[in-house]
Amino acid sequence: MESTLLCASSRFASSQCYEKAGAFGSNFQGSFSGKLQYKNSLFTKNNGTVSRRRAVISSVLGRKVQKETVIPDPDYRIPIVLLGAAGGFVYVDNLAAAVPIGLLGLLLLVQATRVRFVFDKQALEVKIGDELQDSGENAFVGGKNRWKYSSFVNWELWWPTFPILVYFKETQTKPEGQIHFFPVIFNGKQLYDVMVERCGPSKNSGPKEV
Structure with a gap:
């Protein structure tokens, strides 16, 4: 499993164990990459030049922005479950298990507050804040943390009822395919719905093609 779970994080904060602590793994080559009052930067063209204007958008997460972008x-x-498990291990005086699980839970908590999946008209991109x-740039496999839907070979969501990991394989980073976790x-349902809409059905998770 390749790199990018660590990728967004290691760029965001210095170690990739989905920013300020990174993401998991790297033979777990994934991309980590994850305030309803929200400031968004929009770009518009004016007489051939790109001018930047800011718009305050309320409650846009999980909704369509500009009819093209979904966040x-x-x-x-997941962070809460991990932190709860760490607390349980502390209670039974098992620090060897409590420390790594607690650190992972803390790191994912930080990631969830900052990392964003941005689905625009053409591609999925990892953004911050x-x-x-x-x-x-992706520190592990190179290239920008932005992947065109047309390059997706497959994707999966484990598990739809309580999603823990999302996986996809794309050919934009390298022709033979690059795996990301x-x-x-x-929000698992929002993530699943937009992946189906933009990338088509997954091979195993569905919805099944008729």
């Missing part, structure tokens, strides 16, 4: 809501369930700042620190 799933953040979801804190309420200002949707550029996440920069992200922890689901976004």
